[in-house]
Amino acid sequence: PGRDAPAQSRSNRTFSMLEYVLACLCRSRPHELVGVVGLEIHAQIQSNTKLFSGSKVGFSAPPNSLVSFFDASLPGTLPVLNRRCVEAAVMTALALNCTINKKSFFDRKHYFYADLPAGYQITQQRRAVAVDGQLAYSLLGGRKRNQIQSRTVRIKQIQLEQDSGKSLHDDQRSQTLIDLNRAGVGLMELVMEPDMSCGEQAAAAVRELQLVLQALGTCQGNMSEGQLRVDANVSVHRPGEELGVRTEVKNINSARFLSRAIDYEIQRQIEALGRGEAVLNETRTYDSKSGFMPEPNLPPLVVYEDRGSVPAGLLGAEGVVVLEGLREGLPELPSVKRARLVRSYGLLPEHSFTLVNEDGLMEYFEAVVKETRKEPRKLIGWVTNELLGHLKHHNLSVSKCPVSPSALAELLELQEAGHISSTVAKQVASLSPSVCDSVSLSVSVRALQEGNKKVLNRLMGLVQKETKGRADPVLVRSLLEEKTS
C-alpha cells in the first residue's frame, strides 16, 4: 500500500536540473511527453464540533477522548449535520466562484478499514454542495523569479464528507492501534480538473488555496498537521493526444515535497514510456464508483438564496443557511489584498505577491510604512529582499523577526539621512548575533561604526606595512573609506 517517497533522497543539484528540464517541457513542445496533474484536496473544516456529531474537534488530545457514541458508530446513533460546516463549504465555494447546488444529497461510501468504525463514510457523491468553480493562482517565473505568471485551475466540485480515525501500525506486535478522535471531523473535498502540468504549478495552486482558506477562516490549511491533505493524480501524454494512465501520489505533508514528488512521478512515467514499458495503475484495482448508496438517515441539504426564499416556518430558526448573508460577509481574499497593496503603495505585482505569500510580512511592511516618511516603493526592497532573505537564511518566521518594524523604520531613516552607510544598514538587517543582542538600534549602529573604524585602522596599518610607510595616509584612508562604505 502507498507510494514510497524516494524524492527526499535526491540531491538539491539533481532537482534543480530536473525542474529546469521540466520547466522547458511545460512550454509547448508538441511532440514531447508532458505531465498532466489533477489534485484532490481534503481540507479539514475549522469548526468547534464534528460534521455529524457534537464532539469536539481538536489536535493532540488523549486518544479516544474526543469521541461521541455516533463517532464510535454505536447502534442507535444518528447523524445531525453541523451548520457551521455547511457555511464553511458554501463560503469556500463562493470564494472560488462555484455554482452552489441549492439541493445536495448525502451518500454512504462503503469500505472496510479499522479506523472507519461504521464501515462506511458519509460523503456527497451524487450531488455535491458546489460545482464548477475556479482558482486563480500565480507563479514567480523568469530567470530572476520576478515575473508574475497568472494561471487558473478549474474546480470540478466541492463536497462535504467525514474524516476517518487514525491508525498506528505496530509491526513488532502485529497489531494496529486505532484513535477515533479524528473520526467524523468535517472535510471539504475539492476536486480539481487536470489543468496543471508540473509540480511547481501544483504547489503554487495549493499555496493560493491555503491563503484563501486561511483568509476565509474555513480551514487553517496546515499541511504538516494534516489539516490540508493533497493527493495528486499524475499522468503523461503528448499534447493533443488522449490522456495517459494515471497514478496517484498520496500522503504529502508539505507544498515543497508536493512539487518534488509530482515532478519525480512525471519523470518516472516519461522514462518508463521511453523504455517501452506501460504505466501501471497500482492503487486503483476496484472501480471507484462501487460501494455507494444514498444515506437514508439524511434528507437533502437545502441552501437558500436569500431570506425571502426561506419557507415561513423556518425563518428565524438557526438551522438555515442563506447565501446572501454569507456572500456579503466574505472577508478580503488574497487576490483583492494584492491588488490593494499595488494600488495603495505603488508596488509592483511581484512585490505584493511576496508580501501576501509570506505569513505576516504584509502586516510588517505596513507597520514600517506607518513609521517612516520614506516612500513605500523604496522600502519594499529592504523588506522583501534583505529582511526576508536573512529571515529565511536563519530559518525564522516573520513573527520571530528580531528587528521590529519601528526599528527597521528608524534604521532606514538614518540611512536616508546619510548618517549611516547602506553597508551598515545591510549589516544590521542581516540579523547577525551582535545586532540581535543589542538593546537598542542606535547602540548597534554605533557599535558597527566603531567596529568598522577598528577594521579601517587595521587595514591602514596593513597598507602602511606593505608600502613600507611610503603611502600617503590621507589618500589611503579616503580610498579605504570609499571601498568599505
Next chain:
Amino acid sequence: MLGIHQIYGRRRVQLNIILPLLCRYYYASRTDNMLSTNVKTLRKTRNTPSRPVTVARLYSSNKHNSKVPKVPTWEPLGEDRIPSLPQVSSDLVDKLERLALVDFRTKEGLVCLERAIRFADHLNMVDTTGVEPMDSVLEHGQLFLRGDTVTEGDCAEKLLPLSNTTVEEYFVAPPETFHFQGGRTESVHVKHSEF
C-alpha cells in the same frame, strides 16, 4: 444484497409496490408448507397463533385501519415470466466473496446464490417508467442543522471497555484487516522504545 446490485445494476423501486409482491411470494411458499403439516404440530409451535389475531387500540375511538389489503390486489408471477439467469462466472464469485467477506464457493453456496438471484429477479418485472427512485422516507423532509457547540465526547472510559482488546486507550485491530481497501494508504508506524 450489495453483491446482487453489482450484477444487475441498481434498480430502486417504490417500496409500496415491491413489498406486497415479495410478501406474496414468501407467503405463498409458506402456505404450502402449512397445508402439508399436521395442524396439531402447528399448535404446538409457540410463536404461531392458533387463530387470527385482531388488533385493538383500547382507548381509541377510531377503528384500527390496517393498510394491509384484505384481499390480494396483485397477481402472482409465474416462474416462466422471469428472464433466465445468466451464468455466474468464477470471477464474479471471486468479487462477491471479497466484497461480502464470506466464503461460499461450495456447491451449496453457489446453489444458494442462484436461488437468491432468482428471488431478486422478481424486481425486474416491475414497471418503473416515470417513477423517481426513492432514497429514503425522509426525502421530502427538512434537514435540521445543529449549532456548532460541544455537547458530547469525553467518554473514553465508556467506549474502551466495549472492545475486547485495548492498548493504553487505543482500540486494537488485528493486522489481517489491512488489505487494500478504498485506496487509503496512510501508514503511521509505532516506534518501539525500551520501556
